Amino acid sequence: MTLNNISSNETAKNIKIKKRITNGIINEDKNGLSNCETAKSCPKPILNGTVPKNKKEGSSKVALFTAMKTYVKFHILMFLDYINQIFSRKVVPEKQRKLPTQNGTAHNVKVSKESFEQPALHTALMTYLGFYILMFLGYINQFFFAPKVAREKNREGYVPLYDNFEKFYLWYVYRRVRDCWNRPITSVPGAMVTVKERVTPDYGWTFVFTGREIPSLNLGSYNYLGFAESHSKCADDSIDTLHKYGWATCSSRHELGTNNLHVELEQLTARFLGVEAAITFGMGFATNSLNLPTLVSDGCLVMSDEKNHASLILGLRLSGALIRVFKHNNMKHLEKLLREAIVNGQPKTGKPWEKILIVVEGVYSMEGSIVKLPEVIALKKMYKAYLYVDEAHSIGALGPHGRGVVDYWGCDPQDIDVFMGTFTKSFGSAGGYIAGSKELIDHIRVHSHAACYASSMSPPVAQQIITSMKIIMGEDGTNEGINRIRQLKHNTRYFRKRLHQMGVIIYGNEDSPVVPLLVYLFSKIGGVVRGLAARKIATVGVGFPATPLMEGRIRFCLSAAHTKEQLDYALEQIDDIANELGLKYSQKPRCPRPIIYGSDDDLDATD
Amino acid sequence: MFKLLKDYFTYWYFQYELITNIYMFEPWEKFLLHGLLVCIIGLITYSSFVYLPTYLVSLWKSYTDLLSDFKAIYY
Ligand SMILES: Cc1ncc(COP(=O)(O)O)c(C=O)c1O
Numbered sequence: 001m002t003l004n005n006i007s008s009n010e011t012a013k014n015i016k017i018k019k020r021i022t023n024g025i026i027n028e029d030k031n032g033l034s035n036c037e038t039a040k041s042c043p044k045p046i047l048n049g050t051v052p053k054n055k056k057e058g059s060s061k062v063a064l065f066t067a068m069k070t071y072v073k074f075h076i077l078m079f080l081d082y083i084n085q086i087f088s089r090k091v092v093p094e095k096q097r098k099l100p101t102q103n104g105t106a107h108n109v110k111v112s113k114e115s116f117e118q119p120a121l122h123t124a125l126m127t128y129l130g131f132y133i134l135m136f137l138g139y140i141n142q143f144f145f146a147p148k149v150a151r152e153k154n155r156e157g158y159v160p161l162y163d164n165f166e167k168f169y170l171w172y173v174y175r176r177v178r179d180c181w182n183r184p185i186t187s188v189p190g191a192m193v194t195v196k197e198r199v200t201p202d203y204g205w206t207f208v209f210t211g212r213e214i215p216s217l218n219l220g221s222y223n224y225l226g227f228a229e230s231h232s233k234c235a236d237d238s239i240d241t242l243h244k245y246g247w248a249t250c251s252s253r254h255e256l257g258t259n260n261l262h263v264e265l266e267q268l269t270a271r272f273l274g275v276e277a278a279i280t281f282g283m284g285f286a287t288n289s290l291n292l293p294t295l296v297s298d299g300c301l302v303m304s305d306e307k308n309h310a311s312l313i314l315g316l317r318l319s320g321a322l323i324r325v326f327k328h329n330n331m332k333h334l335e336k337l338l339r340e341a342i343v344n345g346q347p348k349t350g351k352p353w354e355k356i357l358i359v360v361e362g363v364y365s366m367e368g369s370i371v372k373l374p375e376v377i378a379l380k381k382m383y384k385a386y387l388y389v390d391e392a393h394s395i396g397a398l399g400p401h402g403r404g405v406v407d408y409w410g411c412d413p414q415d416i417d418v419f420m421g422t423f424t425k426s427f428g429s430a431g432g433y434i435a436g437s438k439e440l441i442d443h444i445r446v447h448s449h450a451a452c453y454a455s456s457m458s459p460p461v462a463q464q465i466i467t468s469m470k471i472i473m474g475e476d477g478t479n480e481g482i483n484r485i486r487q488l489k490h491n492t493r494y495f496r497k498r499l500h501q502m503g504v505i506i507y508g509n510e511d512s513p514v515v516p517l518l519v520y521l522f523s524k525i526g527g528v529v530r531g532l533a534a535r536k537i538a539t540v541g542v543g544f545p546a547t548p549l550m551e552g553r554i555r556f557c558l559s560a561a562h563t564k565e566q567l568d569y570a571l572e573q574i575d576d577i578a579n580e581l582g583l584k585y586s587q588k589p590r591c592p593r594p595i596i597y598g599s600d601d602d603l604d605a606t607d
Numbered sequence: 608m609f610k611l612l613k614d615y616f617t618y619w620y621f622q623y624e625l626i627t628n629i630y631m632f633e634p635w636e637k638f639l640l641h642g643l644l645v646c647i648i649g650l651i652t653y654s655s656f657v658y659l660p661t662y663l664v665s666l667w668k669s670y671t672d673l674l675s676d677f678k679a680i681y682y
Contacts, residue, residue: 126626130625130626130627130628131628133629133640134631137632137636137640140636176632203633521625521626521628522631523624523625523626523628526630526631527625527630580618580621581625
């Protein structure tokens with residue numbers, strides 16, 4: 001019933017390998033049903049209800065002491081981190097790595113053009129200096145001028161609502177630039193978006209609307225193929241569906257919540273991905289966090305990329321499997337960890353692992369990098385592991401046919417055991433899917449909490465996905481899908497090249513539509529977002545909890561809906577701001593020639 | 608010319624604000640930080656004007672004394 005039975009052939013080999021390596025006794029029947037039962041019935045609570053400690057919250061002495069303690073602890077950590085950064089400074093040469101060929105057939109080797117340029121030493125130093133000042137004044141401010149909302153009253157004997165450092169960070173770092181996030185919008189987030197203007201009278205504690213609405217160029221939505229439209233075939237179809245089926249099914253998939261749209265959507269998704277079957281859920285985050293526990297459990301090993309999304313991490317923690325984290329997109333490190341784990345077996349008992357699952361994402365949303373899929377597949381085959389690919393950002397956005405990383409690298413879909421993805425990004429809708437072999441999907445359908453308890457996808461939402469997916473596949477009888485994919489690709493290459501020529505540091509793969517522009521300092525995140533907002537460009541800044549502390553960045557998300565003129569305007573303004581704020585950190589040589597939109601060398605032979 | 612100079616100074620003042628994160632602060636915090644900086648720089652300049660000359664003179668003296676001692680020994 002578990003993933004193990006999916007390809008018994010492989011499992012047998014897997015076990016043999018383990019036998020060879022560990023020379024241990026294996027208990028083949030120990031996995032299977034009993035495991036998933038435990039995984040299902042008693043998932044580990046995340047907030048393992050910390051028992052309220054008898055700490056006197058009221059006395060200011062204790063408060064000061066704890067504040068000092070966190071402060072000191074934090075600074076020691078920061079310092080170590082800093083030392084570490086200085087010594088691990090490296091320029092990663094992008095060489096073509098030879099892939100092991102399988103069964104004699106050479107892979108269609110594509111070079112991954114990815115760059116993670118490190119800033120100059122003085123930039124790093126400045127970033128740390130600025131951060132110390134920020135922390136220092138934050139503590140002073142918190143100690144002397146904490147506003148009313150910052151004190152918890154009448155909570156004797158309760159656990160504090162916020163973690164100490166989290167609270168401090170939220171109120172004295174994030175609050176100062178809070179106007180750059182969560183800006184309310186009043187239109188469809190297509191190529192243009194209408195942002196409601198708001199001002200803050202008290203430095204970010206509260207906001208008031210001015211009543212003005214600003215149409216802005218939208219560089220902040222995951223609208224990769226531009227299907228977020230209020231007037232289009234998708235919208236019309238969804239409205240028709242709304243009239244026919246209503247808003248919701250008000251029931252779960254197992255009970256009364258399945259209608260023909262859901263069945264159609266699942267079949268279409270499976271066909272789109274080139275696999276046997278698929279199952280869909282109403283929420284992408286839950287697709288990860290509730291389905292991973294049905295696949296792995298205690299006694300399994302999970303290799304997880306360091307930059308994996310929170311939903312994956314939550315799911316893996318819920319599952320109770322042992323998680324080993326490998327460095328971002330670093331296949332050597334993955335292999336090293338895999339070897340070590342296989343040789344040592346399970347901790348304490350030394351038994352062989354029941355399953356090994358490698359969890360990666362297609363496009364990493366904060367780094368803009370693309371997983372090196374052929375290498376992961378080679379490793380997976382070599383070590384007889386299973387592979388789980390989260391295609392949230394890559395489905396629709398990558399590959400000549402918009403079918404995600406598999407299409408991009410030209411791999412065989414059969415090599416990937418579990419496809420996961422969301423409809424929230426490229427399809428302009430909501431929800432998530434899992435696709436793979438029929439056994440896998442049946443297993444998930446029966447055991448997943450999301451299929452069993454969550455209410456099913458709303459019919460208009462499902463219709464939006466069906467229509468947009470058919471357009472991408474070209475089943476609507478037009479070239480629109482292919483045109484959108486091509487437009488996105490041209491936009492991506494053009495935008496990235498222009499930014500690079502400008503001399504700013506951008507992370508990631510040249511084909512990834514997520515473009516993180518590194519600004520490092522908190523104040524610069526605020527400065528850039530505000531500056532661009534004033535120039536009518538809506539963007540998203542990303543800071544500490546989502547990125548390493550010192551790598552604040554601005555994330556541009558490109559879309560097929562953007563025209564060249566819009567991108568030119570945006571680039572002009574970004575150049576302006578980069579000069580003004582001093583963002584041109586890059587020390588790489590710049591391209592001296594002007595960059596031509598959609599020039600021939602931009603196109604691959606596959607196009 | 609004047610405008611150029613002004614631009615130059617506003618640019619570097621802005622850089623200073625950004626790098627020290629002063630850009631994000633409330634006015635009283637800005638005041639405090641600027642005050643601290645002015646204090647430190649003021650103290651340094653003050654001490655360098657008041658103490659440095661005498662200190663340098665004494666340093667020079669001890670150095671020449673040392674030299675003459677050497678001379679007394681070797682010659
Ligand atoms: C990699 C990844 N997985 C899952 C999700 C969750 O998807 P949704 O927003 O549809 O809940 C996201 C969303 O940001 C994501 O980036």
